[in-house]
Amino acid sequence: MKAFRGQPSVYASTQPADRQAELEVKKIFLNFGGVMALHDVDLTVHTGELVSVIGPNGAGKTSLMNCITGYYHPQKGEILFNGEDVKGRHPHEITKKGIGRTYQNIELFPGMTVLANMLLARHLYCDYSIGKAALFSSSVQKQEVRHRRVLEELIDFLEMQPIRKKPVGSLPYGMRKRVELGRALALEPKLLVLDEPFAGMTLEEKEDMVRFLLELNSAWGQTMVLVEHDMSIVMSISQRIMVLNFGERIAEGTPEVIQNHPEVIKAYLGVATKF
DSSP: OOOOOSOOHHHHTSOGGGGOOOEEEEEEEEEETTEEEEEEEEEEEOTTOEEEEEOSTTSSHHHHHHHHTTSSOOSEEEEEETTEEOTTOOHHHHHHHTEEEOOSSOOOOTTSBHHHHHHHGGGGGOOSOHHHHHHTOHHHHHHHHHHHHHHHHHHHHTTOGGGTTSBGGGSOHHHHHHHHHHHHHTTOOSEEEEESTTTTOOHHHHHHHHHHHHIIIIITOOEEEEEOSOHHHHHHHOSEEEEEETTEEEEEEOHHHHHTOHHHIIIIIOSOOOO
16 A cells, blocks of 8 residues: 655644754763663754664663653753753653654554554643533534544555554554554654664565655654664664663764774674675
8 A cells, every 4th residue: 555645734734843853861870779771871862863772782772762751760960852851750741742752562552443542642632621522512523633634644654544443453563563653653743762663573564664764754854763773774764873882872973983883893783784
């Protein structure tokens, strides 16, 4: 099925200022019972960038994403999003600020349909009371129409029309990953955090996901932070890469710089490789 190639209304109807996504992580320290997970880590992401964070297992990549999205609260440092310190905020508060994410382990409701799972994300934009919802007033109807339009456009874009009414639990693993991306996009995030979105996918599923992410970023200006182990993908789609090892940042730069960086080769890549 061919993807939806028009610009979804969540992107077309916003002004550039509404898509601003300036992230500054400054000197973050995170420890668990004396075990240092992150040590003096900095990360900067500018509006419209696709920045990847890589490193060996246990390097602190997901811990950093959990700090950014409010699941972990670092003991020291700052996390600024569009100039506002969001360190210590709860995940739902950070989501309302415009940071959405997918997860290393899929967090969907397997007994619910694709459409229903995605519809859950729209609660963020439901500003009517239970009474108005029960009466299904005209204002509620207008909001419901917009919610449905947003979801249908995203389902079209992600080529999920044939499965929109299927239970998520009946889908292949790679397709569930696609549903999770759709749910994150339904939040209308200014910054999209992707934690290993390619894990467990077939080659064809990876190719589709690359296509979706590139279009989101290059055509529609979606700002993204990507955590991923597939280096061929990371090197081909990232504008900048930051490398963690044992909770510390050891390098940052363009893909060309990173794949030839001696510390990165020693700690993670193994040998100098052309991707």
